[in-house]
Amino acid sequence: MSLKTPIPLFTIPPRFLCPSVPRQLVRTIRSLAPKKRGGTHPERFNQGPGLKTLISSQDGAFLRREKNFPLRTGALAIKKGMTGIYDPVTAKREACTVLQLDRCQVTGHKRRDIHGYWAVQVGCGTKEARNVTRPERGEFAAKGVPIKRHLAEFRVKNEEGLAPMGSIITADLFQEGQWVDTRGVTRGMGFAGGMKRWGFSGQPASHGNSLTHRAMGSAGASQGSGSRVLPGKKMAGRMGGEHHTVQKLKVMKVDRENGIVVVSGAVPGPKYSIIEVQDSIKKSWPHVEATVGLTPMAGSVPAVKEEVVAEA
Template sequence: MANRVPSRLFSLPPRFLCPSVSPMQMRHIMTIQPRQKTNHSRWNTGAGLPVLGSSKAAAFARKEPMLPLRTGALAIKKGMTAIYDPATAKRTACTVLQLDRCQVTGHKRKEVNGYWAVQVGSGTKEARNVTRAERGNYAAQGVPIKRHLAEFRVKDAEGLPELGSVITADLFKEGQFVDTRAVTRGMGFTGGMKRWGWSGQPASHGNSLAHRVMGSSGGGQGSGSRVHPGKHMAGRMGGENHTVQNLKIMKVDVENGIVVVHGAVPGPKKCIVRIQDAIKKPWPEVEVGLGISTMGSTADKLETVPA
């Protein structure tokens, strides 16, 4: 039998030397005790620490290599045509886009807005059809009133042209690739076969007046007795932002402001199309200021004019 280790006689102080303290008294003692100041940060951010992967700075760093080096342009979709190449005997379908008084109307800076972007305006609009706040904004920037506005993200401050600069068609050169963005044609309320490309139900063998209907919208108890989000059904079709990438520039007419791209572009005729360098192709080897005629803003000139 193993020897039993005797317990220490005075391992704990006597009971009478440890007066009991109620929880209320303990809470009061903790409140009056001065707190120790530490350099610990709640969000683990500070000097010498790595940037958190879920922060805005980390997201901007991940997206920075994919941002274009220069701005884009706003154009009007004029329609489609074809270019015939007699050497190869091929007919290439193309879309004609025209720039209409495209001009730089504003900047977005990283230290103020959190990102780099160029605000571009196109067309014109009468002053009586514009609110007073908008007129004041255009007057502060020193640019004329525009009908359409859009932002184009750029990589850094080198891609910000001067305010009031006019963007011409030679911003793009033949052979380069661009991305086009526009709002698709609105189809209205359509059925599932047109909206999602269903093949339809069987045309015979007991099918009665249900050839184009949806059918089941979900399972029973196994799937929760509900309709899952994202279920393909009938509804409004079109009228959404859509991007077509990697379209090749076929022709550029600087005098008329026309850019001809290969293939189809989203949106109906006379819609506004945003054109910018393709992010999935090598950047074109051109100068950043090519196709941008620096005219400058008139805001500084207005300030120097005596009253």
């Protein structure tokens, strides 16, 4: 009788006892495994504590744009109309826009460590409490400011540009002769054709043209461009009603008592629309103190301190 060979301890089990692992799961496991960093350019992968910020990261993009943000907040104004003012510098009558501040006040802050950026929330106008939802009323009550009709955010460079909570913004925030940027929503023109919307020249007036003088013409090639209309093609459609910014407008006149700021040139939007006004980012900053144009709200801590100092 022949002897049986002993079974080794480490043997491969039968195939029917080994569950098959799909390739997709294997690829997923490999992708989750940590990859080796370094090589010829280890500085490209310096993500960690105590290392410099990557240029291509979100923090690096913020640092690159930080120098372009204004040093202080802006203001919300109502567009009242246009007029003309004589400019002694150019010796010409300049077309100007009249803007008026309506109970403009600081209603909130956006912080870099919490929200990811520095900004000041500004509100203007007023609204009845019965026309405001309970969550909104709670937000205003927690901040200790009255209910506002319009709200907007103004980006600032750093924490020093955050105006005190509840401060009332007056028209003397802007100085005569400085430059500002204005933002607003353009007038809605409704459905417009290509000539009005994009400035197309139109079709010829003769040589066989019949009833297509204001048509836009070809919308694109056939086989060469895929037999389709490429995305972004300028065509007829709704015109206006878009956010627009006009830069480098000169402040011609400031009336603090009436809350009026007159700027040169045209401002986007129809009459009585809300305009955001802030220091121009392409001109030098105005050399004024940080507290100019900001009045503490009555009953707030800074206002009480000022009253105590005045009485003393």
